[in-house]
Amino acid sequence: GGMKTIMHVKHRHHQRQHGELKCAATEDKPTCDALVDSMATVQGNVRDAADELRIRLAKADTNCEQIRAAKTVDMRDTRERLDDFNTMLADASAQSTVDATALNSKEEEYKEIKGAVDKGVGACWAKMKSVENTIEAALKLREEIFKADSSLASKVKECEVTKWIRGPCSASCNGGVQTLKREVIAKPSADAKCPVLEVTRKCNMRACPVDCKMTQFGPWSQCTKSCGGGVQTRSRTIEQAPLHGGMPCGEPVVQRVCGVKSCDEDCKLASWTEWTGCTKQCNRGHQERYRHVARSTIGQGSCPSATSLQRRQLRHCNPDKCKEKIKCDENSERDVVLVLDSSGSVGIAGYEMIKKYAVEVATALPVATNVTHLGVIAYATNATVAQTLTDKKADALSTINGLKWIRGGTNLAAALSLARQMVATGRCTVPATVIVVTDGMPMRKLLAATEVSRVKEKARLYFATVGLAVNKGIYKQWSSWPPSENFWNVPNFGGLLTHVNTTVADICPKVVDA
Numbered sequence: 001g002g003m004k005t006i007m008h009v010k011h012r013h014h015q016r017q018h019g020e021l022k023c024a025a026t027e028d029k030p031t032c033d034a035l036v037d038s039m040a041t042v043q044g045n046v047r048d049a050a051d052e053l054r055i056r057l058a059k060a061d062t063n064c065e066q067i068r069a070a071k072t073v074d075m076r077d078t079r080e081r082l083d084d085f086n087t088m089l090a091d092a093s094a095q096s097t098v099d100a101t102a103l104n105s106k107e108e109e110y111k112e113i114k115g116a117v118d119k120g121v122g123a124c125w126a127k128m129k130s131v132e133n134t135i136e137a138a139l140k141l142r143e144e145i146f147k148a149d150s151s152l153a154s155k156v157k158e159c160e161v162t163k164w165i166r167g168p169c170s171a172s173c174n175g176g177v178q179t180l181k182r183e184v185i186a187k188p189s190a191d192a193k194c195p196v197l198e199v200t201r202k203c204n205m206r207a208c209p210v211d212c213k214m215t216q217f218g219p220w221s222q223c224t225k226s227c228g229g230g231v232q233t234r235s236r237t238i239e240q241a242p243l244h245g246g247m248p249c250g251e252p253v254v255q256r257v258c259g260v261k262s263c264d265e266d267c268k269l270a271s272w273t274e275w276t277g278c279t280k281q282c283n284r285g286h287q288e289r290y291r292h293v294a295r296s297t298i299g300q301g302s303c304p305s306a307t308s309l310q311r312r313q314l315r316h317c318n319p320d321k322c323k324e325k326i327k328c329d330e331n332s333e334r335d336v337v338l339v340l341d342s343s344g345s346v347g348i349a350g351y352e353m354i355k356k357y358a359v360e361v362a363t364a365l366p367v368a369t370n371v372t373h374l375g376v377i378a379y380a381t382n383a384t385v386a387q388t389l390t391d392k393k394a395d396a397l398s399t400i401n402g403l404k405w406i407r408g409g410t411n412l413a414a415a416l417s418l419a420r421q422m423v424a425t426g427r428c429t430v431p432a433t434v435i436v437v438t439d440g441m442p443m444r445k446l447l448a449a450t451e452v453s454r455v456k457e458k459a460r461l462y463f464a465t466v467g468l469a470v471n472k473g474i475y476k477q478w479s480s481w482p483p484s485e486n487f488w489n490v491p492n493f494g495g496l497l498t499h500v501n502t503t504v505a506d507i508c509p510k511v512v513d514a
Contacts, residue, residue: 033344033407037440040381040409044443051446070300077228084231159194160185173208173244177201212249213240220256227263227299231255267303268295269311279485282322283505286314286482307481314482322505327364328372329510334433335389335426336365336507337375337419337459341438342406344380345469346493351405353493354437357464358400360500361435364514367393375422376400379415381408381443389426412442416451423459432459433507437496440469452478462507465489466496 162182170176181198215236224230235253242248269291279285291311297303304310338358342351358376365372367390374396376387387399416434423432434455442448455461460480465472470489479486485506488499505511 034347035344036407037344037380037409040443041441044409045445048444048446159187159192161195161197169203171204173204173206175205176203178203207244209246210240210243211247212238212242214238214249214252217254223258225259227259227261229257230259232258262299264299264301265297266301267293267297269304270294272313275315277509278317279509280318280505281509281511282318282320282326283502284319285317285485285509287317289313322501322511323513324501325514326501326504326511327514328366328504328508329512330366331371332366332508332510333371333430334507335373335375335423335430335459337377337389337422337432337434338362338400339377339379339415339419339434339436340403341410341412341436341440342378342380342403343410343440344407345410345440346405348405350439350466350493351403353496355400355403357437357496357500359397360497361503362393362396362400364500364504365393365508367391367396373426375419375426376403377415377418377422378403378406379411379418380406381411383411383414383418385418385422389422409443410438410440411444412436412438413444413447413451416448416455420451420455420458423455433462434459435462435464435503435507437464437466438470439466439493441471441474445474449478456480460507461486462503463487464496464499464503466493467491 161184164180164182167179167181169178177200179198179200183197184194187194217234217236220232220234223232233253233255238249238252270293271291273290273292275287275289278287289312290306293303306312338361340354340358342354346354362374365374367374369391371391373389373391374387374393375385375389376396376399378384378386386403387396390396415436419434423434426432452461461478463475463479463486465475465487466489468491472487472489475489476483476487488502490496490499
């Protein structure tokens, strides 16, 4: 291949030298507008990828910090609980020591009392034994006397009595009186003397026991934690300490568990709202209803997003096909911004079709004072405001017809930034719609996505796209909801004019025959 090229060049040089070629061969200057646009998009994609990695890294760092903070809180709570348990254990240990000391003291006291009682009982038994011995000795002595003088036996007769019968003590404590009685069994003669038949003695000399008396429990204290498990206490005081073996006191302080619910609670949703009005008069619109948040999340609880199926529902309405030629109702109040792609990939013929589409859409809008205001933005590598929001339709149409193909890249982010600023300067009392007409993807997808989010906070975002270079999935995601009413794609620029009616029906809630 290289040799054939060299021979070809030498042959042409030979022809020039010998006059065989009257002039050098020329070629037309190549057109690189579409290539420049594509290369700008490739460069933007590379920069987007780098930015996305930086964003992911930042999110990962933030997530790590959040996890670290959560773990720190968990560790602090665990330490607090451990400290509480250690305090309770120390209190219990101290109480156990006090109880053991008190038990030992009571045991010693019991031993002393038991010893004294045993000693007293022993002395009593000894005294009783001595009395019994004395009586026995006296009886023996009497028998000996009777043997010595038998005449005395007939003169001395015993009065037989029963054993002592003890009556009840008059008091259970603090000293009472007990009566002891016995009865005569046999009396030898009327004048015979019998021993004492009734005596009294003191009894129950011990002090009466005094039971403990305590006040009623006070109210429960505030829970130490609102969630995750806490403790409440209530207390009472001792009015009378127990004495002389009275009933002991109960616990002066009691506890109970509280705040056991989880610290993480999901949000609570209100009931469904009523259905909204239909968004379109024909070509099938939709109605919406919502569930608002009645109570926010607590802690790490979750809540469905406002656009989730749990909180937003859609149903279709007005499915009838629109008339062949329609326009917006004359009372349609709104601000509309046309954002027209003028990049190299569009080409001059394609740009003329975009302008015709824009003219027909603008013609179908009731641009006038206090009705619809219209603005125009053209963009390629840079974006420019071709027409600020105006209520003069003639000025807007003249501006669109006078637009020139710019060439260059597809800086959608810059165009949307200008559109957002234009909407901000418009009327705050009427809805705003931004209509983007493009044939490809933006130079910087990441920057464009950022501006898309910002525009959608202030206006409805509508995409009219052309060709196969369009990523339909991304533009559907970028368009306002639902995509079926805010995005469409046609295979070529000629298809734009067949979708003027579609655009008018989509953005105008009420339409009339044109």
